[in-house]
Amino acid sequence: MTTSRDLPRADRRKFLKGAALTGAAALSPAAAPAQAAPPRADLKASAPGPKLVAAETLPPGKDPVNQTSSGGEFMVDVLKALDFDYLAMNCASSFRGIHEAIVNYGGNKPEILTCPHEEIAVHMAQGYAKMEGKPIAMMCHGTVGLQHAAMALYNSWCDRVPVYVMIGNIIEADKRAPGVEWVHSAIDPAAIVRDFVKWDDQPASLQHFAESAVRAYKVATTPPMGPVLLSLDAELQENPIADRAKLRIPKVTKVVPPVADPGALAEAAKLLANAENPVIVCDRLARTPAGMARLVEFAETLQCAVIDQGGRMNFPTRHPLNQTFRARAAISQADVVLGIEMNDFYGALNAFHDRIVRTTYPVRKGPAKTISLGNRDLYLKSNYQDFGRLADVDLAIAGDGEASLPLLTDQVRRLVDEVRRSAYQARGEKLAKARLAMVEQAKSDATIGWDASPITTARMCAEVYAQIKDEDWSLVGNAIRNSWPQRLWNFDKSHRWNGQSGGAGVGYNAPASVGAALANKRHGRLTVAFGGDGDLMFVPSTLWTAAHHRIPLLYIVHNNRAYHQEYMYLVAMAARLGRGIDRSEIGTTIADPHVDYATVARGFGVHGEGPISDPAELAPALKRALAVVKSGQPALIDVVTDPR
Amino acid sequence: MDASFVRVFAAGLFALALAGLAFAEEPAGDAANGKQVYLMARCFTCHGRVGQGGGFNYPVPALAAIELPVEAFQAFLREPPNDMPAFSTAILSDKDAADMWAWLHSLPGRKPTKDFPLLNQ
Ligand SMILES: Cc1ncc(C[n+]2csc(CCOP(=O)(O)OP(=O)(O)O)c2C)c(N)n1
Ligand SMILES: [Mg+2]
DSSP states (O other), rough: OOHHSSSSSSOHHHHHHHHHHHHHGGSSSTTTHOOOOOOOOOOSSSSSHHHHHHHSOOOTTTTTOSOOOOOOHHHHHHHHHOOOSSEOOOOOGHHHHHHIIIIEEEEOEEEEOOSHHHHHHHHHHHHHOOOSSSSOEEEEEOOOOOOHHHHHHHEEETTTOOEEEEEHHHHOOSSSSSHHHHHHHHHGGGGGGGSSSSSSOOOOSSHHHHHHHHHHHHHHSSOOOEEEEEEHHHHHHSSSSSSGGGOOOOOOOOOOOOOOOOOHHHHHOOOOOOOOSSSEEEOOOOOOHHHHHHHHHHHHHOOOEEEEEEHHHOOOOTTTTTTTTHHHHHHHHHHHEEEESSSSSSHEEEEEEESSOOOEEESSOOOOOEEEESSGGGGOOOOSOOOSSOOOSEEEEOOOOHHHHHHHHHHTTTTHHHHHHHHHHHHHHHHHHHHHHHHHHHHHHHHHOOOOOOSOOHHHHHHHHHHHSSOEEEEOOTTTOOOHHHHSOOOOOGGGGGOOOOOOOOOOOOHHHHHHHHHHHTTOOEEEEEEEHHHHHHHHHHHHHHHHTOEEEEEEEEEOSSSSSHHHHHHHHHHTSOOOOTTTTTTBBBBSOOOOHHHHEEEEEEEEEEEEOOOGGGHHHHHHHHHHHHTTTTTEEEBBBOOO | OOOOOHHHHHHHHHHHHHHHHHHHHSSSHHHHHHHHHHHTTTHHHHHHHTTTEEESSEEEOTTTTTOOOHHHHHHHHHOOOSOOOOOTTTTTTTTHHHHHHHHHHHSOOOGGGOOOOOOOO
């Protein structure tokens, strides 16, 4: 609060109240014409008028009406040093100081993304960070705004994604205007999300802000990554800077992710090299485009099965060693399983049955050694149980998966002699055959109900792929349990896929897709996303943000007219009890009235197609929509589909 | 639900016997009624409206052109071994189950994939 104490005794908030009471009449003759005149481009650069000079020079006790700097300006300097491309936000008075500074002092850098809901802003940041490999900033009211943002922060937390949140707060009670400013203030606003942000602070001075801002960035982007939060006092944002020369922005240095212990990697390499059927399972492994290439090299060295749980774009879908859709079979035969950057290794190794008496048993038929490699063991919190059940591993290696893979590959290579090489080759060929059989099975399954209406998800996906496969496409969102793209499309580059919500908080898909599309825009990629109707119902105004910021994206609504996952659960519950299965629609369906998503889209300024229930109409609609997307705008297609 | 193998097995045998009796009287099964039952019993929510399969806690098998014998089909409904909920006679009669089987059995099912250019891209 140094700056507020340095102010002439005049209280800025008292001044505001006074101005409101006396209105324009209080304005000095010098200031009045400037208010009435149209904005002049040179205004900021012009010499201070008599009022400004007076504000600077009058003795304490006077009530200044102008200022020449704001703490927000320094904050903007810090944000620029952190190199944020964007700031996603829904405007709020608790951060009006920094908001003004970004717009006028910063020249709208970081560029503001106007979001109609704080959950949209955070999810956009989540989608963007995964695609671009770099966080953007998000800002909201410290109370009501953060409450809206909370679920998206939880998704980002579970998804290990850096999201840089700043909230507004008014710390000093006597500085709060009666009424709204009291309900919008808190002594510890971050408390509501502290269980699922990595680090937070409420700086007490501008220098404190600078240091915490750099620390927050560092913490957020160090694996395991996660959201961080800074609470910005309104006085600190709005009051003049006492002495800019004294303020220092620390160097922004990123933490180099740790390579695992070479001895432990050598032990893992030995187990893997000696194994008859080693299997790799991974989830949030690839942090950068290098991740996929490194995993391919490692898997090819071993010629072993890879199961990609899809938290990131880890492994090419058409790689002969990709056994994702026969994970159970692969693990059941495994004698060594290596889990890399897994969150739920237990879930990969064990089967679970959702019955009245819940049962679980190991998938592996025989004894197998299990090895975990990743950042997960380095950082956990207690309350939310996103860490999953304890996996019973033989060798737990802490270290960054992507960073450690080259050394691990090297260690395995040293153990590969001629005998092993030919055994590995034979293993690889067997796996390639098994994968082809799996693909053939998928294609065969996809033929069932090909011409049905509502449209099958298999047909919907095949039609979409036909239209995008020759472009540099990027699939950044998916409907629940829609595995057709991963089963049949060629995901061969690191931007082909962007992972999922993390916390299974519905309402992620539309805004995170728009965030990823924003990142893809600068690379000229064609962004495509599927998303549930229920998901879009949470945050339909995301579409307006896409239209307003000209974010090209083809959004395909998988419209099964239901919260279908829950619909099935209700059927299952009713069946258990032998009653009322025909009442399972209550509270689970989105019908009566049906939602016309194309009209909703048009209302938000987005090109809308549909509802489409005849599969033959899909291709022409997709072509029209893609023409819009290629012109730089978003488009939505409402496809009336069968449940899954 | 008690998931013990013995119970599942015993109940399966019992259902099998019942199904055998039912079919002695009605061998054909009314496919038109079967389709209605399939929708009414909400089988479609997990297995798809045309029996193409789906996803519940894990992938749900397709039922179109079902090859499972009708007796085994009925036994499965009464005491399914894994995540599928059981459908007791309180909500699904043996006749309705048999009709459903007749309809599922009559569905075209899978086709040769080479005839689908969109699946070979
Ligand atoms: C915020 C939130 N609310 C509720 C749920 C429970 N839930 C899980 S899946 C689901 C259905 C979502 O509907 P939709 O996106 O249309 O997907 P569908 O299951 O219909 O394919 C719901 C409501 C959740 N996971 N998150
Ligand atoms: Mg739905």
